[in-house]
Amino acid sequence: MRLVYHTIVVMASLLTFTRFLEWADWESPPEEMNCAMPFQTIISDITNLMADITAEEVSPEAMSPHKAQELFKKAIRLYILLPSIANVLLNYKICVEHGLPLHPTIYYELKEARKYRISHSLGEIQRANELYWSSIKVARECCRLAPCAGQHLKNLLSETPPAVSSFIYTAIQDHYTWLGANPSLLSALAEKIKKAYRPSLLIGAAHGSIMPALVLSELLEVPLYFIRFSMFKRHDEEPIISLSDQAWLFDFRKEDVIFYDEDVAGGRTLELFVQRLSPLFGQVKTACSIRHAGSSIRPDFCGRTWWD
Template sequence: MIDRLLYADWDEAPAAMDFELPYGLAIERCRSLVALLAKKEAPGDAASWDKAVELYVHAPAIVNVALNYLICVELGLPLHPTEYIDLNTAPRKAARYPASLRASVERLVIDAIGLARSAYRLDAGFGAAADRFLLKLPAGLEKFVYTSTADKYTWRGAEPSKVKALADSVLARGQPSLALGAAHGAIMAGLMLAEYLDCPLWFVRFSLFKRRDSGPVITECDIKIITDASNRGEILVFDEDSASGTTLTILAAELRKYAPKLRTGAVIRHITTSFQPDHVGKTWWD
């Protein structure tokens, strides 16, 4: 898995985290990086460490664009290849999408999450899986532009050793039926966490501070995924960085409507917050 080649400064976000690429090219870049890194033996060398960091920050794009697409289709929001839709100002149900497209978006996100996890595993079959995924993309989606901005808190919260510590804490009380992260900040950490937990993974859009969401954006598709997982056992609701605890508190309260049996987790919990998740990877002394 990619963690065997990840040697980096985990205090400051790398320059590689700042990039902008069309969706199709981001997936192609992941293909090239996986093919290169899969041949490397740990601990690798400086060149492979840089490539591993590049893959680590690029693979979340596979999930991010698909998740945004699902939200727009489910909520009837306009689709735009280069502009990020502001959910606080965009009129709901302004667009009408065919039933066939609405029925396919759940599978699109499930496949996107699976493909991104495959990238982190450095699977030999990633290239073929990427081909299948690209062939099934809705028309035009490969040209949608993904923009990544370096963020030290997201980066710190994605350090594999911290994510592994969170996973160990969770598994000590049993494997969850679903790991559900707050998107978009928790996508990078979540892809690693789900591999350590060996459980299904999903994300709900809730970006309280970066995107100023007024609350979690929960679609009918989300409710179906969450309800099904809750019927199988406890779900884990997590964030990569819990500074005030507000995001996790609100998200967990909202999701308990559909999943009464849930636990909360944070890769990093700041000591200054009064909120105490059920599971923590590292307590951060500000």
């Protein structure tokens, strides 16, 4: 009974958030996607946005048009900023595990590790991983507007090294990431998955999948993990998976897992994801929000086929 009650509360909170988002124009990415802000400022903004949205005790439909429009804009901004929580801590983890500097603005390409060869301590590597694991949990709490999310965000920031809390998170306007993050599309995708498959874990290809995967994992009610694999923006040649990733994923070695990429254009990202990660699990299936009609692969589950 307690589990059922928890599920109802979580879904109700998530529904409150996504009902505002349904009013968005999902064919046109908003200018707010272009972002360059210190991580600590973003955390403060997210905390304030959640407080404003949850302060209203009536449904969006029952609000005055002015209030509904005001909260709609805040919900959009919150959705856009949420990926930063996992994004920045994943970048920190990548840097310390692969001997890269902690630069205030740069997302390094992995091949640059050969140039720097910085030796970070085992303690820092462990801290980076723990913060990364926490960041996914906290981002999901924020996504469902959990009452504890604000305090957990504060705790996460207090444990983050100054070089990371001052890191300038950057994001750019992306048509297909926005299109693939449509909550209605994600809800339809989740229903397709639930009817045919019972995954124990969702793994997203970061960074593009972070925004929609937060919602999708909540809808599927499964654990979530991200592996960095950014072929176009970071020129990654393969998924960046470390021993610490494999250790975290070890508990799922016999489980059914779903690999997720929000936008399957050529299909190479998801294809390499499957090749590299499939041996770590039991049964594996793939999913995407958007599949371009000319893609070379057909994921097992697709929210929408896009004809360019």
